[in-house]
Amino acid sequence: MNKSVFKILKDLGLIRLFTGILLLRLPFDFLSAVLKANILESFIRLSEQGNSADLLRTFGIFLLLSVLLFGYNVSIWATVSIKADMLLQKKLREKLLNNMLSRTGTGMEKYSPGDWVTRLNNDVDRVNDYLTTPINFMHVAIASFNMLLSSVVLVILNSRLYLLTILVTVPFFILSSVVIIKKIPLYRKKAQESYADYTNWIVPIIESSDAINVFEGEEIVLKKIEEASKTIMKENVKAHTLTAWSSFFNIISGNLGYLLLLLFGNSMMGTGINDYAELAKITQYRGEIMKSIMCVNAGLNGMKGNVSSAKRLEEVFTEEK
Amino acid sequence: MIKLENVSFKYENAYVFENLSLTVKDGEKVGIIGESGCGKSTLLKMIAGLNIPTSEEINVDGEKDPEGIIKKVSVVMQSPMLLPLSIIDNITMGHDHDEERIEKIIEAANLKKWTDSLPDGLNTYLGDRADELSGGQAQRIAIARAMFKDAGILLLDEPTSALDGENAASVLEAINRFTSDKTVIHVTHRREHLNGYDRIFMMKDGKLIEA
Numbered sequence A: 001m002n003k004s005v006f007k008i009l010k011d012l013g014l015i016r017l018f019t020g021i022l023l024l025r026l027p028f029d030f031l032s033a034v035l036k037a038n039i040l041e042s043f044i045r046l047s048e049q050g051n052s053a054d055l056l057r058t059f060g061i062f063l064l065l066s067v068l069l070f071g072y073n074v075s076i077w078a079t080v081s082i083k084a085d086m087l088l089q090k091k092l093r094e095k096l097l098n099n100m101l102s103r104t105g106t107g108m109e110k111y112s113p114g115d116w117v118t119r120l121n122n123d124v125d126r127v128n129d130y131l132t133t134p135i136n137f138m139h140v141a142i143a144s145f146n147m148l149l150s151s152v153v154l155v156i157l158n159s160r161l162y163l164l165t166i167l168v169t170v171p172f173f174i175l176s177s178v179v180i181i182k183k184i185p186l187y188r189k190k191a192q193e194s195y196a197d198y199t200n201w202i203v204p205i206i207e208s209s210d211a212i213n214v215f216e217g218e219e220i221v222l223k224k225i226e227e228a229s230k231t232i233m234k235e236n237v238k239a240h241t242l243t244a245w246s247s248f249f250n251i252i253s254g255n256l257g258y259l260l261l262l263l264f265g266n267s268m269m270g271t272g273i274n275d276y277a278e279l280a281k282i283t284q285y286r287g288e289i290m291k292s293i294m295c296v297n298a299g300l301n302g303m304k305g306n307v308s309s310a311k312r313l314e315e316v317f318t319e320e321k
Numbered sequence B: 001m002i003k004l005e006n007v008s009f010k011y012e013n014a015y016v017f018e019n020l021s022l023t024v025k026d027g028e029k030v031g032i033i034g035e036s037g038c039g040k041s042t043l044l045k046m047i048a049g050l051n052i053p054t055s056e057e058i059n060v061d062g063e064k065d066p067e068g069i070i071k072k073v074s075v076v077m078q079s080p081m082l083l084p085l086s087i088i089d090n091i092t093m094g095h096d097h098d099e100e101r102i103e104k105i106i107e108a109a110n111l112k113k114w115t116d117s118l119p120d121g122l123n124t125y126l127g128d129r130a131d132e133l134s135g136g137q138a139q140r141i142a143i144a145r146a147m148f149k150d151a152g153i154l155l156l157d158e159p160t161s162a163l164d165g166e167n168a169a170s171v172l173e174a175i176n177r178f179t180s181d182k183t184v185i186h187v188t189h190r191r192e193h194l195n196g197y198d199r200i201f202m203m204k205d206g207k208l209i210e211a
Helices: A003-012 A017-026 A027-047 A052-101 A105-109 A113-132 A139-198 A203-208 A209-214 A218-270 A277-316 B040-047 B065-073 B087-092 B100-107 B112-117 B127-132 B135-149 B165-178
Strands: B001-013 B014-024 B029-033 B058-059 B071-075 B155-156 B183-188 B198-206 B207-210
Touching: A003 A052, A003 A113, A003 A277, A017 A052, A017 A139, A017 B183, A027 A052, A027 A139, A027 A277, A052 A113, A052 A277, A113 A139, A113 A203, A113 A277, A139 A203, A139 A218, A139 A277, A203 B127, A209 A218, A209 B071, A209 B135, A218 A277, B001 B040, B014 B040, B014 B207, B040 B058, B040 B183, B058 B065, B058 B207, B065 B071, B065 B112, B071 B135, B087 B100, B087 B135, B100 B112, B100 B135, B100 B165, B135 B165
Parallel strands: B029 B183, B029 B198, B071 B155, B155 B183
Antiparallel strands: B001 B014, B001 B058, B198 B207
16 A cells, blocks of 8 residues: 555544455455356366266355355445445545644645645545545455465466466566556646646636626636646546556466467476366466456556545645644 | 616516616716615626626617627726736736737836836736735736726726725726726725716615715
């Protein structure tokens, strides 16, 4: 977790709550992976044996376990997470408003009215997104946990296949999830600043609409607003482009992994494997690693996009009023 | 010429004024006094084409359509209504201008000494807090804007109400300097600001009474 977000959570007294939710959600992806891998193995094995009575019983057991697992996950999301989400937004807005209200005139003047509005609305929303919405921090943590444990299982089941998977994915992961997305927070920060400029025009437009009408100032006002909105778009496009490149290398990594598996993997996969059912189980764990890497990459992109807002809020909380 | 005949204006189901008539000849200077909330500003905005009358119509220099009326008037309101632009853009509102004319306007609006002292002069960005200029400076920019438009009719809505004595005098001096050949309607609650005006009306209970 980014240290600005951690500090905000700590100051709001929500560390324990979010750690609790995270711990409750953490095993979901891995448990789901174990379930899927074993479903595959059991079904294929039982089908090969022509054991239809056990096949039906196994189907029932896996169905029940799947329903329980997904029910558990949905309950956590729907109840605890939503409550935590609301509590975070409430506390964060309160803290920011208290900070604003306790400021001197000079303290308030450090930021333009549009900047305050942006921090109070958009930045608070983005910190909330970072912590609670899908494809952000929570998913990165859950996917990382899955990736770690699936890796352990794959190492035990077939270390050569694991090595081949890692050799392909690690360089691409570093490229797509570390190098390429590095500048996203900077572009998002600039976009937020332009958003503040854009918001700054709302009050003058309302208050000075008569002057704009009488002195035919519509053109210059629209031009200035367009300039601000263009900067927002420009910075967001830069961030989106990096996300697209990051995603591109991630996909390349996945496809290249498959190609290598097809070209060189046959002998590796066959080593120490008894039957097709076991092979399916092993490739399922490999798939889980790949899926988790993609999820971590997408989540890191989301987090990078939102982290600048946490820094903007921390800036307000830590400076002299 | 400005002509209002039996004009009414309703706000939230209540009449601010009803069947009001007023004729102002070209070049005439008319003052309207009255207590706060009596409807003076509403009337002025209606003459400017910014408020649409509930019944009957207004005729300003032969123009009856509000969009056409707006083109024929300049206004200086109680609040200077500045925008987060440079001083020059606030005066010209982005319209083309020649330097010589701007110089004359700056001089006439008593802005020259102040703008010359600024590092960026007229290109100084007023920022997001244009309201933090002194009231006098902001109002003189609003007057310069009215001068730049150079409309034949000037509508003034308490342009000095938020200013201290010295600043108010300076702003009034700037206004008088450029309105000698213009039609002026000046709304105020301070009668002493209307010295030299051709006619002065008192607005009370939605009626205009010549004082």
